Amino acid sequence: MDERIITVPNALSFVRLLLVPVFLWLVLGPEKDGLALLVLMISGITDYLDGKLARSLNQASKIGAILDPVADRCYILAVVIGLGFRDIIPWWLAVILPLRDVFLFGLVPFLRTRGYSSLPVHFLGKAATASLLYAFPLLLLGDSTGTVADLANVFGWAFTIWGVALYWWGGVLYAFQVRRLLVTTPRVVRA
Template sequence: MAVHQADAQYSPEARDLIWTIPNAISLLRIISIPIFAVLVARREMAVALIVLAFSAFSDSLDGTLARKFNQVSKIGQVLDPVADRLLIFCSVVALGIAGVIPWWVLIVVGLRDLVMAIEVLVLAQHGYGPLPVHFVGKAGTAILMMSIPAFIIAELWAGRFTQGLHLICVAGMIWGVLLYWMAGLIYLKQGHDLLRADGVAAGDAVADGTAGERTA
């Protein structure tokens, strides 16, 4: 009976909650990302891997707690993708500084995130929130996220296996970047379609108003 009551009280709708345990965990995750990046840049890979493990665990924990205790919040839905973007960007910067990956990866990833940030701001000015995540974007993000610990592991232990792992990581990161940008183009088209529909609707409203004035 208690289980049924708990289920009845649970709501998947995001609420205007701020001071919750899941949000605190998400904030700690965001704080840990620059620490992780500094460790990677200084080539302290073992400690960096531990910090990254904490970040990955907290990423799963905050969502689980939010659903379990009915604390799904709007700010939590924002913090999670922000943390993912920040982790990818900071990791690419740190790996570039450490000489693990080429700098062009940073430029390509950073440019994509900049374009997406501009689109979010433009859509917000027209009353739209963030666009729903596309599965291509999820795939690209997942590949990039898996490449990060793999690069670190490849740097920790030298040998034939890790050399092969490094090559696989490079190939995976290239594929992830391609999907990352493909998703970005999809989001740009979606945003363009929304704004275009707004423009058409506004034009129709003006035309209807003008026609009404003439009739009167």
């Protein structure tokens, strides 16, 4: 990974971050669900493209390794807040998803004692995030009437249940990775 900041993948991640407040405003302000869905679709497409382009263009960067998961977490937080305030999802769900990230953030000081700032993303975490990023637009689409809304609601809740389970399972696996690292890696002494 290099130190470059201005790359195509980083620009895509930055656009995703800029669209987070736009999404929240669309959902909570004028309740323009169609446009909010469009923003989520753009977010999903750019999430896929930034990683693919980083690899294919050889533009993987340290800032990109931070921006991408931060954008994912911001979207998940924004969506659960928006859907919670709209009573599309229950508040317990809106709390347990960000709680996992708070739990993992609490592990960072332990990682730093071993010279790490984060752990590599594993497939389970990516699968959980992908499942949730499918779930939320479907739940938003399901907040209507008709056959399409009914189907979107069913599939949205299926992805939500699966995504939450994977999200927390991934969090527990990260915690075990941190524990293993603490046991097997010597403490870094800072000057």
